[in-house]
Amino acid sequence: MSDFHIMDVTQPVSDALKILGLDLPVSQEQLEIKRKELLHTWDPSRYANLTNNPKKYMQSYKEAEEMTQKIEAAYALLSSWIVSSGNNPPGGQIIV
Secondary structure, three states: OHHHHHHHHHHHHHHHHHHHOOOOOEEHHHHHHHHHHHHHHOOHHHHOOOOOOHHHHHHHHHHHHHHHHHHHHHHHHHHHHHHHOOOOOOOOOEEO
């Protein structure tokens, strides 16, 4: 039964790492840097003047909004996982 619980925890963390393009081990600082980079890349307002085609603009805008939400959710999950992890050295905050 405990193995099933471990798989439940591991899959969301694995998915979050994949969204952010990170591998273990990861520190809180690396997590924050990657989040800022991705949010800049996927900022929906960056798509405002890319095309004169409103349909293509809206598709790109919606994709960027969706990615922004995924990035924020992945960041929140991994941040809380780092903080709650009892295996981290004091002040180290590294997921191993």
